[in-house]
Amino acid sequence: MSEKVLMKGNEAIAEAAIRAGCRHYFGYPITPQTELAAYMAKRMPKIDGVFLQAESEIAAINMVYGVSSAGLRVMTSSSSPGVSLKQEGISYIAGSDLPALIVNVERGGPGLGGIQPSQSDYFQATKGGGHGDYHLIVLTPASVQEMADLTALAFDLSDKYRVPAMLLADGTIGQMMEPVELPAESGCTVEKPWAVTGTKMQRRHNIVNSLYLVPEELERTNIERFERYAQIEANEVRYEKFMTEDADVCVVAFGIAARVSKNAVIAARNEGIKAGLIRPITVWPFPKKAIAEAAKHVKGFVSVELSMGQMIEDVRLACECTRPVSLCSRVGGMIPSPDEVLESIKKMNGGLK
Amino acid sequence: MTTEILIAGFGGQGVLFAGKFLAYKGLLENRHLSWLPSYGPEMRGGTANCSVILSDDNVGSPIVSKPDVLIAMNLPSLDKFEKDVVPGGTIYVESTLISRKVARDDVKVFYVPATELAKSIGAPTLANMVMIGKFIRESGAVSYDELDAALKKVVSARHADLLEINLKAITTGYQY
Amino acid sequence: MVVFEKPKSLTDAEFHYCPGCTHGIIHRLVAEAIDATGCEGNAVGVAPVGCAVMAYNYFACDMVEAAHGRAPAVATGLKRAMPDHVIFTYQGDGDLASIGMAETVHAAARNENITVIFVNNAIYGMTGGQMAPTSLPGQVTQTSPYGRDVKTAGYPVKVCEILRDLDGPEFIARVAVNNVKNVRNAKKIIQKAFENQIAGKGFSLVEVVSSCPTNWGMTPVKALEWVEEKMIPYYPLGVYKDRSAKEEN
Structure with missing residues (x-):
C-alpha cells in the first residue's frame, strides 16, 4: 500500500491519468478545473509527455481525436461551458470508435452560468450531448480517492470497449483536498490494430472515420456500437x-x-x-x-x-x-x-x- | 470524534493556508479529513473561507454548514458565520481587526489579537498561524507535536526560510 | 519501359470528383511528393469536410477523417503522438479559411511540424456552390446570387498573406494547377512542404489555386481561364515565407 498524500481532486485526476500511462493532455483554461491543466503543464514535460494549451476547447478535443487515432491514451478536461464546445469532437470520437477520457468538472449553467459546483450537465453527459446515437461511459467520483481511481478505470473501460469515457465531477470534488492513495502505474493492455501508426508498407491502410454515406453501412455501424453498449450495460454498472x-x-x-x-x-x-x-x-x-x-x-x-x-x-x-x-x-x-x-x-x- | 472547522477572512490573510496546515497535520496523525476552499473571483481580494473536517471516521459531506469551530479573521466573516456555529461550539475572534464581541452566549469564545501578536514577532502577515496556535491549544483537535513536519508540507521548498517564522507564530498563539 | 504510372501512394479507388475538377491533379501531386520522399509507410493524412471528404479512400497511407475545419488540430494530435511520422492535412477553403481558421492560424503560430495542402477554389463545392471565404468580390454563387457584395459579405480571406506575418510558420506558398508550367511548379513546392516536415523544419502550407467548373457554371477550359484571369491576380502566386531560405541567405 502506498502512502496517502493530500491532494486536490483536480490534481488527483491528473496524477492518476499520468500513472495510467496518459502522456498527452490538451486543454483550455476554465474554472473550476484549472488545477488539472496546471498540474499537467508542470509534470508532462518532465516525463516526455505532451501538455498543450489549445487555442480553443474545440481544437483541444480534436487534438485528443488525433492522439487517440494513433492508439495512445489521451485526455482533455474542462468545465461545463467548455464541455459544450467539445461536443462536436466527442460525437466524432464516439462515431469513430475511439477511446478517450473527457473530464467535466461541472459548474452551474446554462450559458456562462457561474463557477460554483453543479450537476446540471447530467443529461448532456448521459444522453448524448453531441449529435447522433451514442453513449459515453460516465463515471461520477464522490471523493478525491475516486477522482484518482475512476480516472484509471475510465481509461481501461474506454480502451476495452472503444467508447469514450467521461469523468463527471463537480467543482466541490475538484477543489477539495482529501488524503488519497494514488493508483499504481498501469497502461493500456488491449491491442489497437485499428490505429493509424503508418502502414510500414506491411498492411492495407487504416482509416479512422465516422462518415458512411451508404445508409445500410451507417446503420450497421450504429447497431454494432449498440451491441457494445449492451455489453457495457451488462458488465460495467457500478x-x-x-x-x-x-x-x-x-x-x-x-x-x-x-x-x-x-x-x-x-x-x-x-x-x-x-x-x-x-x-x-x-x-x-x-x-x-x-x-x-x-x-x-x-x-x-x-x-x-x-x-x-x-x-x-x-x-x-x-x-x-x-x-x-x-x-x-x-x-x-x-x-x-x-x-x-x-x-x-x-x-x-x-x-x- | 469529528471536528468541523470553518476558517474565514479576507483574501490574502492566509485563510486557505491555515486550513491546509491543519489538513496536513491531520494527515500526519492518520486522521480522516477533508479540506474545501471557497474558490473563484471572491478569493482575489474579497472574502475567503475554507472548511476543514478532522475525524476518526470517514468524512461525509466536506461542506461545513454548522461548524464546531469558527475562526473569524475579519468582521464580515464573524457577521456571516456567527449564527451557524453549533451550540456549545467555539469561536476564535481575531480581535485586532474585530472590535465587536460575539453576541451569542451558547458558544465558547476566544479573543486573540493575532495581527498585533504577529507584528510583535516581526511577521505581520502570519496572524492566521497565530490563530491556529491558539486553536490547537484550546481544542486539542490536533497535537502540538511535530508542527514542523506539517509545516514542511505546506511551505514550499523555495520558501523554506519561512518555516521558522511560521513555527514561531503558531507558538505565539499557543502561548497566548 | 514504363513512361507513365499512377503514384504508388494512391489507391486503386476511382476518384469521385467532377469532370474538369483539379482535385485529381492535386491528389496526384501530393501522392508524388509522398512517393518522392519515401514516407508512405510512415505517413498519416487527415481528410477534411468538403469535396475532398473521401480523400481517405484515395491515399494509400493511413488516414483520419476530421470534423469540418479541425484537420490542423487533429494533425497536431497525431504529430504530438508520433513525432517521427509524416502528418499532412488536405483541406478546402471553407474548411481551412472559414470554420477552421482558428485551427489553421494557431497550428501555424505553433510552427506545428505538419504539412497543410490548402485547395482554394473560391466556392463550397460539396454542398453545391455557396459563397466561400475566398470567393472573389462580385462572384456569383448560390448564397451570393447578385455577386459577392463586399459591403455585406466582406472581402475574401487571403490565407498566405495572413500567415506570412506570423513568426511561427516555416513555409507558406501559393501555387496553381491551371497550366503545365504551374503544375510543375506546384509539384516542386508541395514536395518541399513534405521535405520541410521530414527535416523537422515546421509548419508548411501550400495554397493551391484551383477550379470548380461545376459550381462556377463553366466548362473546364473556361474555368482554367478564369483562374488565370480572375483568381491569380487576386491571389498572386509565389513563396510568401521560407524561413530556412531566408536564414541561408
Missing part, C-alpha cells in the same frame, strides 16, 4: 449501496450530492427513520437493477441533485414509476444541506402513512 437493505426511503445521489445525502441518511437513522442511499458510480450505464431491487421494498425514492431534476428521470424509469420519486435539489452553485435532504426523506417517509 454503484454503492448504503443501508438500503431494510430501507423505507431510498435516496439516490452521486458525487457531492451523495456525500451530503449520506450525512442525511445517518441523521434519519438516528431519528428512527429507515433511510438508505444508492450512489451511482456509473451514471451511464445507470444502476437500473439496484433501483428496481430497492423499489420492491421502499415507500419511495428521493433523487438528490445539483440540477433542476435530471437524474430523477432515470430513477423513475428504473423503478418503472412503481414508487413515488421526489426531488431534493439546489442549483446555480448551491448545494443542498443534510437538513434539506433529511426533510425530503421525512416527507417521503410520512407521505404514504
